[in-house]
Amino acid sequence: MNNRYAVMDLGTNTFHLLIAEAGTLGFNEIVHEEEAVKLGEGGINKGSIVPAAFERGIKTMERFGGLIKNNNVQQVRAIATSALRSAANGGDFIRQVKEKTGIGIEIINGDQEAAFIYKGVKASGCLTKQRSIIVDIGGGSVEFIICDDSTVYWKQSFEIGAARLMDKFHRTDPIPPESITALNLYLQDQLQSLFEAVKKFPVHTLVGSSGSFESYTGLIETAKGHAFDLKTIKSYEFNMDELLALIEQVVLSTHQERIENPGIIPVRKDMIVTASILARFILEKLKISKVMMTTHSLKEGVLAAMMG
Structure with missing residues (x-):
């Protein structure tokens, strides 16, 4: 057994x-x-x-x-x-x-959370010798990990998850332009230590760990008419133009449009808006040229630790 x-x-x-x-x-x-x-x-x-x-x-x-x-x-x-x-x-x-x-x-604290996320993403096989930044957008916190397939150079957890941002900035739907501006200014202020770390350890690839990045993958592939099952894949590489166009569409969408979209799971129908504004802010701010998604996150990291 x-x-x-x-x-x-x-x-x-x-x-x-x-x-x-x-x-x-x-x-x-x-x-x-x-x-x-x-x-x-x-x-x-x-x-x-x-x-x-x-x-x-x-x-x-x-x-x-x-x-x-x-x-x-x-x-x-x-x-x-x-x-x-x-x-x-x-x-x-x-x-x-x-x-x-x-x-x-x-x-667990934010630092331990980031460490488990790294372990989980590493187990998916999508990290290489090139330095990447893993981004895990949760409801309560967001973890950033600058790493390659053998080393973590820097990691930090920020209490700016999509549910917290929604509570602060997304009170009317669709989200108004002034709320998007306010949210971007808030992120600019909150993420200073991330910008410093990226100056020290430059990255060009972003690996989105599960969450909204899974939704983006499903929405893009389904729109192309592809039969798509997240359970059968561990990672996926986005076309940057497709991803940015989709993020824009999600940010501008109404609550009703999101409810009627089968590609967005119910728990993400509202939080995907602030998660998308955050994702876009990071992509533009860090001048990211390649984005991957992995279905692996914290639980796979904990499992890897348990299995030794």
């Missing part, structure tokens, strides 16, 4: 469960579930998890606990990031999950 591992990535928007066993080429996926818990909804910038989100989170963890039990898992890790890190009632949530499911949740 192969040793089975379960990893949960408890993000601000989505809770992920990955159950896998060691395979000849990394790991074989047994269960991959994601639930739009929206833990940050209604309270992310106020520093608390509102009761409805708290309840959704507990219910999801009970469901994940059942799947772990039914799949004969030997080792379990549940990793919590920005929303639980910054919520005053995060400790209550962790206690209730432990009581109801027996699952112990670890809260």
